[in-house]
Amino acid sequence: MNVLGMDIGYSNLKIAYSDSSGQPVLSNRPAGAAPSEQIGQRVMGEDDSIRVLVDGREFVAAINHERIENWARELHKDYSSTDSYRALFHAGLLLSGLSEIDKVVTGLPTSQYLDEKLRHRLAIMMTGEHQVTPRRKIVVKDVKIVPQPLGGFVDYLHGIADPGAIEDASILVVDPGFFSVDWVLLVNGEFKRSSSGTSLDASSVILDEAARLIAKDHGGNPGRGKIENAIRVGRATVSLYWQRVEIAPYIAQASSEIGHVVCAQLQESIRKENSEIDAIVLVGGGAQFYEAAIKGVFPLVPVSVAPEPVFANVRGFWRGGLA
8 A cells, every 4th residue: 555644834844655565655845835836946065955836837847935036925814726836746745756755644734723714615625636747647546634733643642652542631732833823722632722723923924033133243144944944955154245144043033932822822722631641742844943941841841842743644554555
């Protein structure tokens, strides 16, 4: 059975699929996508972009957003209905190397998942035969859509020696992404809709604040995109006026300020629960930004960060699809 886990984020495109031995193959690419005529010409370094079709129009996908000219970055709740999202979906299909996929499992931010019409529209878009390049068609037989952090919960269960030991526990999974911070509460293994939610004070807000703080100290703004890319590739500094500026202290200050706002929203969401949270699991590419704030607000609750948290959801999507 061919299962493809796909996490089409606002900053990263992640996929997970099986190799010949049944082990997961993971891939993470930037989530920039635009028509080919809107892409700047690369004069340095290798061009590893992916060219796909969307309704017959050529798009360049899986690139840094800074390479795109005169094409708006999609940072809104209707992202999954855009051509850029479809281009990234086609790129993910192409990256898997599969021609026929039995099941694609993907996620939506919690608040978007609760919109039944949006879920239905996305499932229809992803199912069927897709002309991803002029000479390549890929067939998707079935699609399953879940709340984004639920993938992180499935991944968390896989890492526990005895999953039965937490069958009556209350587990809060928090998934800080670029556009939104999403959380799901699972009590006795059941998804509690009324206590799950979304905050828009996400990683993009932290990066904007870090850029503002750098501008305050150094007299110029490096921009969100430059900081975002530095974090993605593991670079500790960004260039500003031909100087290298350390980003860690600015990220830490911004995370502290924004993290407390998110924690207040999270506490309000779960206030009706009549039992304590047993454990908090942090997943997603922005996990590091919110860890300190969450530990400060929930000092008695064990907080664990998923290994390679940027892949936690998509690993869970893939494992859940196989199950």
